[in-house]
Amino acid sequence: MVPRITALGRPAEEEATATPAKPSPKPSAESAPFWAAANRGELMIQRCVTTGRFFFYPRTYSPFVTGGDTEWVQVSGRARLYSYIIDFRPPPSFGPGPNVIAVVELAEGPRMMTSLVGVEPDPEKLPLDMELAVEFDQRGEQAVPVFRPVAQ
Amino acid sequence: MKPGSVAIVGCAESDSLGKIPDHSALQLHVESARNALADAGLSIGDIDGVAATGNFAIEVAHSMGIQPTWVDTTSVGGCSYMLHLRHAAAAITAGMATTVLITHGESGRSRNGAPGYMIEDFSPWGLYELPYGVGGLYSMFTVPVLRFMHTYGVTHEQLASVAVAQRTWAEKNERAFARDPLTVEDVVNSPFIAYPFHRAECCLITDGGGSIIVTSAERATDLRRPPVYLLGSGEASESPIVSQMADFTSARAFRASSALAFAQAGLTVHDIDHLMVYDAFAHLPIYGLEDLGFVGRGEGAAFIAEGNTLPGGSLPMNTNGGGLSYTHTGMYGMFAMQEAIRQLRGEAAVQVPDVHTSFVQGVGGMFMAAASLIFADAQP
Numbered sequence: 001m002v003p004r005i006t007a008l009g010r011p012a013e014e015e016a017t018a019t020p021a022k023p024s025p026k027p028s029a030e031s032a033p034f035w036a037a038a039n040r041g042e043l044m045i046q047r048c049v050t051t052g053r054f055f056f057y058p059r060t061y062s063p064f065v066t067g068g069d070t071e072w073v074q075v076s077g078r079a080r081l082y083s084y085i086i087d088f089r090p091p092p093s094f095g096p097g098p099n100v101i102a103v104v105e106l107a108e109g110p111r112m113m114t115s116l117v118g119v120e121p122d123p124e125k126l127p128l129d130m131e132l133a134v135e136f137d138q139r140g141e142q143a144v145p146v147f148r149p150v151a152q
Numbered sequence: 153m154k155p156g157s158v159a160i161v162g163c164a165e166s167d168s169l170g171k172i173p174d175h176s177a178l179q180l181h182v183e184s185a186r187n188a189l190a191d192a193g194l195s196i197g198d199i200d201g202v203a204a205t206g207n208f209a210i211e212v213a214h215s216m217g218i219q220p221t222w223v224d225t226t227s228v229g230g231c232s233y234m235l236h237l238r239h240a241a242a243a244i245t246a247g248m249a250t251t252v253l254i255t256h257g258e259s260g261r262s263r264n265g266a267p268g269y270m271i272e273d274f275s276p277w278g279l280y281e282l283p284y285g286v287g288g289l290y291s292m293f294t295v296p297v298l299r300f301m302h303t304y305g306v307t308h309e310q311l312a313s314v315a316v317a318q319r320t321w322a323e324k325n326e327r328a329f330a331r332d333p334l335t336v337e338d339v340v341n342s343p344f345i346a347y348p349f350h351r352a353e354c355c356l357i358t359d360g361g362g363s364i365i366v367t368s369a370e371r372a373t374d375l376r377r378p379p380v381y382l383l384g385s386g387e388a389s390e391s392p393i394v395s396q397m398a399d400f401t402s403a404r405a406f407r408a409s410s411a412l413a414f415a416q417a418g419l420t421v422h423d424i425d426h427l428m429v430y431d432a433f434a435h436l437p438i439y440g441l442e443d444l445g446f447v448g449r450g451e452g453a454a455f456i457a458e459g460n461t462l463p464g465g466s467l468p469m470n471t472n473g474g475g476l477s478y479t480h481t482g483m484y485g486m487f488a489m490q491e492a493i494r495q496l497r498g499e500a501a502v503q504v505p506d507v508h509t510s511f512v513q514g515v516g517g518m519f520m521a522a523a524s525l526i527f528a529d530a531q532p
Contacts, residue, residue: 085294086346094285103296
């Protein structure tokens with residue numbers, strides 16, 4: 001069930017049952033190959049056939065060329081920490097928190113929101129540009145990409 | 153549109169703001185609409201256009217007995233009302249409407265008759281952000297700021313100074329929701345809502361309404377209130393989800409909408425006496441100052457921390473106290489316009505001397521949409 005978000009508050013209280021499961025995405029027509037790859041343990045994103053530029057999130061056409069053709073490519077899974085917040089009032093499925101909501105920049109260029117694993121929710125442990133590698137977190141029938149710091 | 157060809161002739165908020173548990177969202181719309189009609193000296197028969205977010209436009213018109221022949225239901229978040237004004241100006245100058253009522257009402261705090269905010273599981277939001285625990289605007293709108301702070305060396309104290317500057321304005325404003333004195337130390341020593349944001353750096357959650365009435369400059373001269381002219385406007389959109397904003401240190405939609413407004417008005421930042429930048433969170437005025445061109449890249453935070461936007465400063469900004477201290481019902485853009493119009497009429501709670509031009513920058517969603525308006529107390 002999709003949480004209801006109030007104006008600026010927490011998800012509606014009726015959602016707050018005993019530790020609900022984290023959201024499990026339902027693949028859309030545009031994004032099905034991305035999610036199928038995740039279930040194989042692969043990070044696949046699209047590349048514009050005309051310009052060779054990668055992009056995220058999945059779309060029908062390349063955003064760089066009118067109606068441009070796209071191709072799916074398995075990428076390295078390497079990324080760096082681009083920005084983040086530490087949520088001290090996360091939704092129940094991420095509770096009690098704090099929960100890091102991160103944006104990473106893939107080695108191939110595009111950015112994506114994600115969760116970080118294997119690191120404490122502490123600014124001292126979360127320097128921007130920290131090297132990361134993709135892993136997958138199983139959410140029911142769907143795996144979602146998450147990122148872990150790479151040991152230096 | 154020729155600068156100054158339309159004017160605001162009615163402008164009012166709901167009777168009270170803040171905690172109004174006995175009023176539904178629709179009642180906050182219509183109460184402020186009644187007040188704006190009284191302010192303008194107009195009646196329902198004078199209104200031929202209505203605008204509000206989504207179905208509220210129809211509900212407000214029908215419940216008040218207005219029979220519109222022009223309707224705008226644009227709903228792009230907090231700056232929607234600013235787009236409504238821009239669209240109404242185009243309609244009036246094109247002869248499609250004569251006098252347009254734009255209404256806002258939101259029971260953000262009490263949730264009385266308030267529509268929910270949905271994240272659809274098939275949307276980019278539902279697919280690419282919801283799985284990571286986003287749970288409220290404070291956990292999305294805030295995501296870019298650490299990259300901004302890292303890029304330009306902005307300190308936590310400078311971010312806190314935005315909340316402090318706006319509280320300074322609100323302390324003197326009896327209608328402001330948060331008026332207790334606040335220091336930078338108070339802010340940085342308080343608990344986090346979402347690091348690096350403390351509570352005072354996040355917007356209020358209030359109930360309230362506001363409405364404006366716009367007509368042609370010719371009609372405006374026959375009405376009872378001093379017209380506030382629209383000299384220029386702009387609108388733009390960027391990403392539906394904050395994680396896909398192209399540049400975490402600059403809002404493309406801010407840059408695009410403000411450039412349109414300045415170009416249409418034929419003005420530059422040096423011509424602006426008073427500034428409103430929609431402040432759902434403390435970083436927005438910093439982005440706004442830089443993206444609108446009032447300061448250079450990386451200079452916005454220091455500009456505020458040094459006191460330039462305070463009473464008596466070189467660029468009075470968010471002079472009602474803003475979304476951080478005045479009111480924030482959810483879609484604050486109407487209240488940013490209300491304050492600019494009051495300043496130009498010379499009737500603000502904390503009046504800035506010699507305001508002849510005001511720039512209003514709005515945002516919708518999480519850097520998703522933007523609108524810019526330039527108002528003046530005289531035609532160019």
